[in-house]
Amino acid sequence: MKQENSFRPLLLSALLISLAFWSILSGPAQAQELRIATSYKLMTLDPHYANLNENTSLLSHIYERLVYQDERLDLKAGLAISWRATSDTQWEFKLRENVRFHDGSPFTADDVVYTIERIRDFLKPPSGGFRSYVSEIKAVSAADPLTVVVDTNGNVPNLPLSFSSIFVMHRPGQGFQTTEELNAGSPPIGTGPYKFESWSSGEMLKLTRNDDYWGRRPAWSAVTFRIIENPAARVAALTTGDVDIADAIPARDVASLKQRGAKIESVSAARVNFLQFDVGRETLPGVTSKSGEQMPNPFTNPLVRRALAMATDRGILVDKILAGYGTAAAQVFPGGLPGTSANLKPEVPNYDEAKTLLAKAGFPNGFNVVLAGPTGRYPGDGESLQAIAQSWARIGVAVQPSVFPFSVFNTKRASGDYGVWYGGTSGEAVDIILHALLASPDPERGTGALNFGHYRNEAFDAMLAKAESIQEGPERNKALADATDFVMADQPIIPLYHFHHIVGYGPRVGSYVMHPRGWTTAMQTLPATE
Amino acid sequence: MALISAALGRLSQAFLLLLAMSLIGFIGIHSVGNPVFNIVNIETATPEDIRRATIALGLDQPIWRQYFLFIGNVVQGNFGTSYIYHLPALKLVMSKLPATLELACIAMLIAAPAGIGVGLLAGRRKGTLLDRSILRSSVFALSVPSFWLSMMLILTGAILTGWFPSGGRGATASFLGREWSVLTWDGLWHMVLPVLALAIPNIALIARLSRSGTIEVESLDFTRFCRAKGLSSRRILLRHTLPNISVPIVTIIGLQFGGMLAFAVVVESIFSWPGVGKLLIDSIQLLDRPVVMATLTFISVAFVALNAFVDLFHAVLDPRVRLSS
Numbered sequence: 001m002k003q004e005n006s007f008r009p010l011l012l013s014a015l016l017i018s019l020a021f022w023s024i025l026s027g028p029a030q031a032q033e034l035r036i037a038t039s040y041k042l043m044t045l046d047p048h049y050a051n052l053n054e055n056t057s058l059l060s061h062i063y064e065r066l067v068y069q070d071e072r073l074d075l076k077a078g079l080a081i082s083w084r085a086t087s088d089t090q091w092e093f094k095l096r097e098n099v100r101f102h103d104g105s106p107f108t109a110d111d112v113v114y115t116i117e118r119i120r121d122f123l124k125p126p127s128g129g130f131r132s133y134v135s136e137i138k139a140v141s142a143a144d145p146l147t148v149v150v151d152t153n154g155n156v157p158n159l160p161l162s163f164s165s166i167f168v169m170h171r172p173g174q175g176f177q178t179t180e181e182l183n184a185g186s187p188p189i190g191t192g193p194y195k196f197e198s199w200s201s202g203e204m205l206k207l208t209r210n211d212d213y214w215g216r217r218p219a220w221s222a223v224t225f226r227i228i229e230n231p232a233a234r235v236a237a238l239t240t241g242d243v244d245i246a247d248a249i250p251a252r253d254v255a256s257l258k259q260r261g262a263k264i265e266s267v268s269a270a271r272v273n274f275l276q277f278d279v280g281r282e283t284l285p286g287v288t289s290k291s292g293e294q295m296p297n298p299f300t301n302p303l304v305r306r307a308l309a310m311a312t313d314r315g316i317l318v319d320k321i322l323a324g325y326g327t328a329a330a331q332v333f334p335g336g337l338p339g340t341s342a343n344l345k346p347e348v349p350n351y352d353e354a355k356t357l358l359a360k361a362g363f364p365n366g367f368n369v370v371l372a373g374p375t376g377r378y379p380g381d382g383e384s385l386q387a388i389a390q391s392w393a394r395i396g397v398a399v400q401p402s403v404f405p406f407s408v409f410n411t412k413r414a415s416g417d418y419g420v421w422y423g424g425t426s427g428e429a430v431d432i433i434l435h436a437l438l439a440s441p442d443p444e445r446g447t448g449a450l451n452f453g454h455y456r457n458e459a460f461d462a463m464l465a466k467a468e469s470i471q472e473g474p475e476r477n478k479a480l481a482d483a484t485d486f487v488m489a490d491q492p493i494i495p496l497y498h499f500h501h502i503v504g505y506g507p508r509v510g511s512y513v514m515h516p517r518g519w520t521t522a523m524q525t526l527p528a529t530e
Numbered sequence: 531m532a533l534i535s536a537a538l539g540r541l542s543q544a545f546l547l548l549l550a551m552s553l554i555g556f557i558g559i560h561s562v563g564n565p566v567f568n569i570v571n572i573e574t575a576t577p578e579d580i581r582r583a584t585i586a587l588g589l590d591q592p593i594w595r596q597y598f599l600f601i602g603n604v605v606q607g608n609f610g611t612s613y614i615y616h617l618p619a620l621k622l623v624m625s626k627l628p629a630t631l632e633l634a635c636i637a638m639l640i641a642a643p644a645g646i647g648v649g650l651l652a653g654r655r656k657g658t659l660l661d662r663s664i665l666r667s668s669v670f671a672l673s674v675p676s677f678w679l680s681m682m683l684i685l686t687g688a689i690l691t692g693w694f695p696s697g698g699r700g701a702t703a704s705f706l707g708r709e710w711s712v713l714t715w716d717g718l719w720h721m722v723l724p725v726l727a728l729a730i731p732n733i734a735l736i737a738r739l740s741r742s743g744t745i746e747v748e749s750l751d752f753t754r755f756c757r758a759k760g761l762s763s764r765r766i767l768l769r770h771t772l773p774n775i776s777v778p779i780v781t782i783i784g785l786q787f788g789g790m791l792a793f794a795v796v797v798e799s800i801f802s803w804p805g806v807g808k809l810l811i812d813s814i815q816l817l818d819r820p821v822v823m824a825t826l827t828f829i830s831v832a833f834v835a836l837n838a839f840v841d842l843f844h845a846v847l848d849p850r851v852r853l854s855s
Contacts, residue, residue, distance in 0.1 A: 041812075044616045051571050124586060132576055179616050200709075201615045201622065202812065203699075203804040226698055228802040229812070236696040237802075240688045407563035407817050414564070436576075449576040 034220040034509075034522050037234045039248040041202045041227045045188045046179040047167035048119050048130050056165075057519040058225060061207050062102075063167035063190035066093055066112065067160045071515055073270060073337050073429065075160055075472060079107065079168055079191065080148075085471065088155045089138075093163075095146040099214045101170045102187075102195045109142030114171035116140045116150075122176040132446065133162035157471045161428055193218045193523060203227055207522070223522040235504075238262060244509050247520040249502040251323035251379065257504050266500040267514035268327045268334035271426030272433070273378055275312075275371075275388070275494040277305055277419075280454025284419030286370030290398070295367060299420065299453075303361035305491040310354035311395045314346050316387050317497050321380040325502055329495035331484050332425075332433040337516070339430030339480035344488055346495075355395045366396025372413070373422030375403040379499040385422060413452060422496075425450055426517070430480050434464055438487055455492040463487075544834040548827065552604070555826045556597050556819075564589065565817035569613050587613060600823065609827070610820035614813070619820035623806060623828050628708040629699060630798070630805030634790035636712070636721060637728035642783055644729070645736025650767055652737065653744025664737060671734035680727040680800040687723050694722050697802040724801040728794060732786050739782055743775030776847050784840035792829040 040054040047063045049055065066080040080093040099107040120134045136159075139151040150159065169177070170189045182188055188196050193215065194207035205225040209218055226243060228234045231250045235257065238246040249257065254264055277299035278284055289295045298304045314328035327334050328346035335342065358366060371389065375382035382403045389399035404412065413421060427433045440456040441448030447461070463486055467479030488495075501518045510528035515521075566589060570579050584590050588599065603610060609619040652664040671679075688696035700720030703713035711717030747753060748771060756766045795807035802808075806825060813821040 043614050046616070049616060050569065131579070183615070183617055200625075200804070201617060202809070226802070228697065230799050230802065233697050233800055233802045236684055236689065237698070240692065240696040242695050242698065405563070405815070407565065407567050409563075410567035411563040414567075443577060446576055446578075 032219075032221040032527075034223045034245070034525060034527075035243040036223065036225050036520065036522065037228045037237045037243040037246040038225050038520050039227075039229055039231070039234065040520065041229060042199065042205055042225070043201070044179060045182045045196070045199060046177075047169060047188070047190075048115075048123055049179050051130055051165065053518050056517075057521060058205055059167060059188075059190075060192065060519065060521055061194035061223065061523070062188050062192045062196050063169065064192050065166060066095075066163045066168065069164050069428065069517065071267075071513060073516065075164060078164075079112075080163075083160050085157070086149075089152050091150045091152070091156075091159050092143075093148040093150070095148065096214060097146060099191050100212055101191055102189050102210060103170070105170065107168075107170075107191050108145040109148045110145075111168055111171050112148045113140050113142055114176075115166060115168045118169065118176050119166065123179075130166065133165055135446075155469055157469060157476070158429070158431070160472065161432075165428060194223060197222075218523055219527050220522055220525070238504050238506060241506060243506075245503060245505045245512065245520070245525060247501075247503045249504045251325035251500075251502060254323065254325065254502060254504075262504045262506060263509075263512075264502060264504050265512045265514045266325055266502040267516050268498045269426070269501050269518055270333055270337060270498075270516035271424060271518075272329050272332045272498055273381070273384075273422065273424040273496050274329070275308075275496065276421055276423050276453045277455075277492065278416075278453045279492070280456075281416075285417055286372075286400075286402075287419040288368045290365050290367060290396075292368065297419070298361070298363060298367060301361045302490055303357050304363065305494075307354040307357035307361065307395060308392060308397065309491050309494045310347065310350050310357065311391050311397070312388055312494055312496070313349045313391045314496060315348065316391070317380060317384050321383045321387060322497065322499055325500040326380065326497040327500070329497050331430075331488060331495055332437070333430050334498045334516070337430070339477045339484075341481035341484045341488075343481075343485055349391060351394045358395055358397075363396075366398065368398045368400070369420060370402050370418070371399045371420055371422070372402045372404075372409065372418040374406040374409040377406040377409075378424045380497070381422060381424075384496065421452075423450075423452075423493075428517075430484065431464070431468055431476075434480070434483065434487070435468070438492055439464055453492065457487060457490060457492070460487040460490075540838060544831075547834065548830050551826060551830045552601065552823065553597070555823055556600065557593070559814070559817060559819050559822050560593055560596075562814075563817055565613050565819060568816045568818075604823075604827070609824040612813075612818055612821045614816050614818045614821075619824040620828075622821055623809065623824045625708075626804060626806050626809045627828075628710055629803060630791055630794065630807065632710060632712050633721065633724055633728060633794065633798075633803060633805060634787055637725045637732065637790060638783065638787050640725065641729040641732035641736060641786075642779075645733040646740045646772075646779065648733065649737040649740025650744050650772070653741040653748065653771075654763070654767060656745050661741075664741070668734035668738050671730050672738075674731075676727060676731065676796045677800060679730060680724070680797050683723045683727050684800070687726075695720050696723075697800070699804060724797050724803050727797045727801070728790055732790075735782060735786065736779060739779055740775055743778065744771055747771045747774045773847060777844055780843050780847065781840050784836045784843075788829075788833045788836045791832050 040057050042058045043050060043055055047059050065078045067075050068078040070076045079096055079099060081096050083091060083093045086092050095109060101107060116134050116137060119130045120137065136152045136154065136156045137150055138153050141149050143149045152159065168191065193210055193213045195210050197206035197208050199205050204227065207223045209221045228237060231248065234246040235249060235253050237243045258264055279300050281297055283294055284297050287295065287298065318326040318328050330344040330346045331340055333340050371385050373381055373385050385401035385403060389401050392399050412418065425433055425437055427436065435447055436450040438451060438455060438460065439447035440461050441451050441454060460483060463483040467476060467483050470476040470479055501514055503512055503514060503520065505512050508528055510526045513524045515524065566580055566583050566587065570583050588596060611617065612619050612622055615622060648664055652661040655661050684696050687694045698720060699711050699717065701714045701716035702709035702711050705713060711721055753766060753770065756770055791806065794805060795811045798805045798808040799811065809821065810825045813825065
């Protein structure tokens with residue numbers, strides 16, 4: 001299965017770019033028009049339909065947020081120029097003056113109220129992922145045209161962070177705009193640096209510059225996104241000069257692209273891929289003793305988890321499988337981003353000690369385990385399992401890798417078919433990931449949504465809850481780093497790597513700034529000075 | 531009367547086929563996995579998000595009920611709304627149709643005459659160097675996988691020479707409310723490589739068929755009589771041989787055309803040509819059931835219709851078919 005999936009693009013791209021190609025310069029493109037080949041298919045023109053990079057990347061040209069995250073993931077003023085908590089349950093956002101929507105109407109507090117009401121009261125599933133940002137909001141009102149007051153149910157110190165994921169829409173004459181209306185071509189109206197021109201689902205998005213933009217006017221007068229999901233086809237389009245930028249370049253194609261004059265930018269993604277243990281059940285499917293008999297869940301013993309972490313060679317994953325375009329991980333975000341711990345460093349494997357630990361835990365001869373994972377979802381996913389299987393074999397743990405397409409993998413994981421598996425997660429900030437991945441599952445508080453391993457650690461829960469009650473800033477970041485230190489010592493997951501977002505660009509582009517969230521935008525791109 | 535009953539039989543066959551197809555497709559896509567995981571962002575979604583989405587899509591119902599609901603909707607002409615794109619599924623398929631249609635039509639318009647011509651030529655000169663080289667190159671063209679052929683076309687036509695774009699549809703012009711590439715130079719330019727990728731294997735296939743047909747017919751008595759009567763070999767070829775070999779050729783053209791409409795997946799993917807085949811494969815990957823079902827239904831209808839056309843054509847071409855029915 002895996003073989004077939006990866007063979008074709010590999011062969012294709014290898015052939016396409018390994019053989020001579022002439023200049024990247026071909027045919028004079030229309031001046032000032034930026035052409036981007038993107039892997040992100042824009043599903044919908046509704047900015048509140050699905051909280052996926054697919055939509056966020058492209059729609060951020062048209063719509064803007066009150067607050068945005070810069071390349072360091074720090075919060076910066078967007079449509080709001082300032083925000084403060086007026087009490088434990090109230091926030092006040094001051095809005096930017098003289099901002100106009102693409103139809104010429106002024107941007108006011110009422111549009112923010114509309115946006116929040118639309119997400120909270122109007123949108124129906126399957127549009128998902130946004131409601132949690134507004135679920136703690138009790139009331140939202142416009143104190144004056146440039147002031148929004150938000151009353152919350154409790155203390156919500158990271159409300160500005162939540163607002164960094166919400167695109168502000170314009171209040172229409174009456175009612176709420178439906179997803180169908182937006183998709184059927186009633187043009188999406190935002191305040192962003194580009195205006196909507198045309199769209200063809202899964203194919204093309206065309207934008208023109210908004211000359212009345214309040215901020216710095218973008219360099220390109222027009223932008224065309226071509227949605228090319230096949231990586232080899234994206235690489236070919238960049239190679240022949242059909243496009244100026246191609247995103248999500250496979251690491252294996254980087255060297256040959258560079259050799260032929262294309263420039264490459266990359267950044268550690270603000271996300272983590274990891275192995276997760278099921279520690280909640282007495283026995284696990286796919287986990288047997290060396291003689292093939294059912295055995296008690298070994299992962300409930302922290303020594304076993306520690307031993308396996310020690311026997312995991314992250315260097316091979318990063319150097320060989322990701323061709324250097326990855327960062328070995330010891331926590332949920334790459335080091336240096338807000339909320340990460342400076343103490344945690346990826347360790348080099350120590351097989352002897354791992355073996356000792358395993359013996360101490362009562363498994364001197366190891367055991368058999370099925371290691372499950374998706375394939376074709378994350379860079380290096382399927383191959384990683386093979387590499388890990390080899391590493392673990394050295395301490396006597398016999399691994400049988402089992403990979404499936406992502407949706408199949410998820411269905412099986414949800415129905416409890418796995419004892420240990422490869423996963424990936426991303427989020428706006430460290431606390432969001434800790435909250436979802438490692439906090440004890442509690443549907444009422446909404447914690448542990450991704451804690452499929454049922455890991456429970458009350459001391460960590462308390463530390464995290466305390467950190468989350470602190471307002472954004474160094475103090476909160478310190479508390480989060482401490483909580484991360486504390487929980488990682490118990491090894492509920494084995495962080496593997498932060499893969500890199502890789503973008504290639506041609507001669508018409510002078511510079512490109514990568515965002516760790518993986519967004520591809522024209523605003524990140526400056527033209528080459530000729 | 532016989533015609534009506536034949537038509538009715540044909541229709542009921544088609545109906546049964548569609549029903550069987552829908553059942554197989556439905557169960558197949560259902561058993562692959564849960565589409566909810568492709569719709570909500572599993573990396574950030576809460577279980578509540580997932581539960582609500584599951585209910586909204588009707589995926590909490592037992593499969594037989596989902597199926598009957600689906601059939602009921604289809605009868606009213608409603609294939610549901612795409613899970614991923616949030617557009618009516620049938621509309622989505624129809625919006626991708628022009629791209630596929632023009633690609634397939636042009637490929638076939640090139641492949642059919644070229645293939646027949648080459649085949650006639652080779653058949654007439656059986657055993658010559660020309661015949662042998664046509665035969666060999668047709669084996670080659672038929673046996674290379676289409677992804678490799680497409681890749682080589684990109685390599686030679688786009689990367690090495692820079693003559694043609696490596697993919698995409700280029701500029702389009704609107705006609706009858708749809709966008710067409712054939713109406714602009716840029717669009718036509720973009721079509722060259724994918725059309726070749728589709729046409730080349732078909733040229734080979736048709737050439738082989740018409741070659742063997744020609745050889746067979748040319749050895750029959752009536753050809754000899756024609757020759758004895760003093761007809762020019764050109765006239766014999768075009769007036770007598772060609773109609774006699776046309777039945778299998780028309781059949782294969784019909785089938786191949788249907789195949790191109792439905793399954794030009796590889797070519798469409800490599801040239802990022804936004805057609806029906808690419809939509810189908812994308813939708814299967816994303817488990818976008820309404821779109822998969824709408825596409826499959828469209829494909830089945832297209833095949834049934836094409837087959838009917840082919841039969842009709844046989845009757846026109848071959849008097850024996852008319853007599854027997």
